[in-house]
Amino acid sequence: MKIFIEKDKKNIEKKFFGKTFDLLKLLNINPETVLVVKNGELISEDETLKDSDTVKILSVISGG
Amino acid sequence: MGNCSKCKEKAIFLNPNFCKKHFIDYFENKVKKTIKDYGLFSKKDKIAVACSGGKDSTTILFILKKSGFNVEALAINEGIDSYRNHTLVDLKKFCKENKVKLKVVSFKEEFENTLDEMLKQRKNPCTVCGIFRRNLMNRYSKDYDKIVTGHNLDDEAQAVMMNLFTANVDLLDKSNPKSKKIKGFTQRIKPLYFCSEKEVAAYALLKGFEVGFTECPYVHKAFRHDVRSALNNFEEEHKGTKLNILKKHLKNISKIKTSSESIAYCSECGEPSRGKICKACKLLSEIQSFK
Incomplete structure (x- = not known):
């Protein structure tokens, strides 16, 4: 799976099949601090991800 | 699912x-x-929206404009390289597309230095920025009935906790959907008070606003940064923590009689002040004398 983590401005590739929530846990990211976009669409943490998906993890924290 | x-x-x-x-x-x-x-404002009010080009202020500006309120945008350019210049580009584009009048005032023009330049002398960026930003926002909102800010539920819950950590009772009643009416101050309004940071970000994303979800480069030096992380960890384990803080806070402050502090006016600039000279004038004179 291709994953872009906005906060760190980095692209990673990872084998993953499962709930979005579990991917965030695996990446040590607090779901409260991010939005997840799959193939261009906003998804909930409950959604299942496939290895062929392209995922963006956007930080919700902005400003000072 | x-x-x-x-x-x-x-x-x-x-x-x-x-x-x-x-x-x-x-x-x-x-x-x-x-x-x-909370009776925040009516359609008769002339409202300034304090805008940064970020998700929160853009969201509230959009909703108020769409709902038919009489709004104009007021932006402060602190002069933070590789940050504010980008968000202001987004804001200018947004205001043009949505037919909102925009006024931009800068630290450089008003105080002779950008924030970046001032910090060569001062160590706490948030103190310097906060004092000058509040001063400009108040000075440039005199022709308006209210000034709206994009403070969200996360910002306000953090503010309550920060004041508790520092035992600062005086500031507790500032974490409200609207500030008290005090002569010389434009009343401050926070319509996103009950909207979480994540909800605002989702709304901005779904609406396709071109706003960068970027943090201020000085944020890591801020006490708020640590309080934010702690509260997000609490929220993950105990859903509703942030909202409960604000609900309890509003209940508590309605019972507390805050001291009716008398407001003076700065002998240098005429702005409301706790002392003879306001914090902005004091700070400016310190910065100028450093040269």
Whole structure:
């Protein structure tokens, strides 16, 4: 799976099949601090991800 | 997979569970309910929206404009390289597209230095920025009935906790959907008071606002940064923590009699001040004398 983590401005590739929530846990990211976009669409943490998906993890924290 | 609590569509947001359409309705209704329940302003008021080009202020500017309120945008360019210059580009574009009048005032023009330049002398960026930003916002909002800021539920819960950590009782009653009416101050309004940072970000994303979700480069030096992380960790383990802090806070401050502090006016600039000279004039003179 291709994953872009906005906060760190980095692209990673990872084998993953499962709930979005579990991917965030695996990446040590607090779901409260991010939005997840799959193939261009906003998804909930409950959604299942496939290895062929392209995922963006956007930080919700902005400003000072 | 979770479905929307209003229809059978797939939920794109959890707690509460909503599809795209119902999330947008839920969010806009929550803002309108806050405006109504707390009597924040009416369509007769001339409102300045303090804008940064970020998600929060852009969101509230959009909703108020769309709802027919008389709004104009006021932006402060602190002069933070590789940050504010980018967000202001987004803001200018947004205001042009949405036919909103925009006024930009800068630290450089008003105080002779950008924030970056001032910090060569001063160590705490948030103190310097906060004092000058509040000063400019008040000075440039005199022709308006109210000034709206994009403070959200996370910002306000953090503010309550920061004041508790520092045992600062004086500032506790500032974490309100609206400030007290004090002569010389434009009343400050926070219509996003009950909207979480994540909800605002989701709304901005779904609406396709071109706003960067970027943090101020000085944020890591801020006490707020640590309080924010701690509260997000609490929220993950105990859902509703941030909202409960604000609900309890509003209940508590309604019972507390805050000291009716008499307001003086700065002998240098005429702005409201606790002392003979306001914080902005004191700070400016310190910075100038450093040269």
